[in-house]
Amino acid sequence: MTGDAGIMGFTKAARPRLYEHLVSQILEYVERNKLDRGSLLPPERDLADQLGVSRATVAQALVALEVLGVIRVQHGTGAVLQYRPNTVTVLRRLREHRSRLPEIVEARLGLELQIVELAARRRTDADLQRIDEALAYMRSEVDQGGRGERGDEMFHRALTEASHNSVLAQLMEFIGEMVLESRIESLGQEGRPENSLAAHGRIAEAVRAGDHEAAVAEMRAHIRTISDVELLKDESPE
Template identity: 55%
Template sequence: MAADRTLVPKVARTRLYEQVAEQITAWIADAGLGVGDRLPPERELAQQLGVSRATLSQALVALEVIGAVTVRHGDGTVISQTTAGTIAQAIREHADRLPEILETRDALETKIAALAAQRRTDEDLAQIEAALAAMAAEIAAGGRGIDGDERFHAAVTAASHSALLARLMVEIGALVRETRIESLSQPDRPQASLAGHRAIAAAIAAGDPTAAARAMQDHIGLVSEVALLDDGS
């Protein structure tokens, strides 16, 4: 009689940036740092950890996505909360839910853009343009444009004049911010995202709901191309 064979579950391979994220949190604990403290500049931290700047940057993005740190342009990386449990597991949980977040964004924001094109007022258009200008200024100053991006999507949502859709966007706001941070942290992505926003704004200003929905869908498609979904990292 053949012996029973128990299948051993496959162990998820820890990617390099996940290992570095674990190293960073261990370094934070060893150094006695807490919420509000700043990490050393990236070049210095990369040397201390013995990793490349590129890998360190990806690890910091992963930590920012799960809320462990906040990266502020001109102010460095600040610890935003102490972490409990396994960092790699938290990062994987984010990656696992990311496709569903993007599906939800596509469903809600595509409709929001179409409604905005139909219902926007002159004041709504002014708020959308102000958000675009704010994002452009952030990027020109060397930032990622995260605050401007958030402001733009909020302005478009307000222009849809749908209280229920606006409430749903608030409900998923923290999850949307995860996708925003991850997308805008990729090289050349802020400018591409700004161009997508301008296309959405132009369609809304023209009162073309079909073009607005298509432009928003294209934009969400761009956001879906995120580095942390790449198992080859």
Template identity: 30%
Template sequence: MTMEDNVFRAIEQKKVSAQIIDQVKTLIASGKLKPGDALPPERELMKVFNVSRPTLREALNALSTMGFVKMAQRQRTRVRSLVPSNITEPLHRLLKEDMSTSLELIEARTIIERGNARLAARRATDADISRLERSLESMRHKLDNHESVTDDDAEFHIAIAEASHNKIQTHLMFSIYDLLKEKVGLCYVNDEAMEIFKQHQAIVNAIKAHDEELALNSMEEHLAYVESLLNRLISKETAATRP
């Protein structure tokens, strides 16, 4: 065999930090690490990977630069949505300046969530359904104690996205709710919040029964109700700003 015919290639000596990066990226790509998930504390990661702190920090900093994780002082490192920040940041500013933009985001959300509800009814595991039921229990507990349910609402819809077992949908929903929850949360007061809870119950029951059409219809009814609340809120704000 001549050198020209040689099919072998040199073995790549990969840095340890690069191997950590590859592992985390693979877990995100497979859906085992989801947006918002916290990575274990650094000391635990050092033991798991059997690496020094500088090596671990090098890997985490690189993942942060790539947009896969978010690091903050005195807080756990968390998985970021793969929806680019150069898309969400301008939207966030626009939502602050023009609340009517929220309605357009609601429309976009409806298109995605109809599919999420159908896929969740088809694919949800027992673990997915248990998570949705825990979300309902948490929401009911907060309603009984007159507490805000904004975070529970976001958690519920992200849980449905995860029950669809489509990781692209999950990342999209995480970003959408990160943008919307502040605005939508203003709508959830008193009777409205209880109605939202009942609608969530109907969606979970349809998913639990693996009834795709009922899940889709229940989700449509729920989002139409939320849109009507948001329209009412916008009308109030518009009237308040008139000279």
């Protein structure tokens, strides 16, 4: 068998994508410094300097680790390690998460367009009050420099309640953990919390007016925007 024939069954190995490369390096830092649960990672600026990339790129790698539960990002404190990770396992879960994101978006699109249409038709004064409270809560989070995850969750739950459809509510509950992944992924991007808050305001206005067509259009635009995440666009480093 010739040398060429000997490699005919192999395919070219894919180079790791940039976010995988950065996640690996951050995990190597954790291992090298024997960090354990509760340990603080260096600030984004320091990590960016050490890794030779922008702070925005480091931020996306940290968001990916947060989605997987490896770290918890606390406003004003930084990234706190949740457990001692295994690099191979984390990278495998990260690839699974990335491949699952488009399907999560598709599921949200199918469910939440129906939810918001029904909400515009069926909302009560009590429903509108809960929607307003969710908007106010998210606005407070964002004004304080946070990402608004809790307010975002409250808003979408308030819309679901306003649809007065128990089956849709159960379906949203079923995919809740996966929606949380996409929520953290989206709101972790620069400028996204403010944009999402504005989109929520437009959706709420349409629901309040009982304009189900406008409500559906605004929700569709919102979900398409939040599905535009760096994790799905990142390219392999040269």
